[in-house]
Amino acid sequence: MEQQPNNNQLNIEISEEVAEGTYANLAIITHSHAEFVIDFVNVMPGTPKSKVKSRIIFTPMHAKRFMKALAENVERYEAAHGSIQDLEQVEIPMNFGGPTAQA
Secondary structure (H helix, E strand, O other): OOOOOOOOOOOOOOOOHHHOOOOOOOOEEEEEEEEEEEEEEEEOOOOOOEEEEEEEEEOHHHHHHHHHHHHHHHHHHHHHHHOOOOOOOOOOOOOOOOOOOOO
């Protein structure tokens, strides 16, 4: 008996460059009535200017689905590795480890 191809299967390819990933430690989220825009930024200590490394644009429906998927994955991570400390609970020095500014 010959197997029928699964028409619901989605083949996704990733280039080597994209597979390396881009580090970001800041996300800036804005929205309009039609879309959510997330800009991912890498802020480096002692650097006065940072550039957006990647911008992702979602429809409102996909933004909500992404939020739910991210929440589910955080729950799974915490179940396996323990609670993630919230950033508001961590004291971050204003110089982020870089040189202290002087007036």
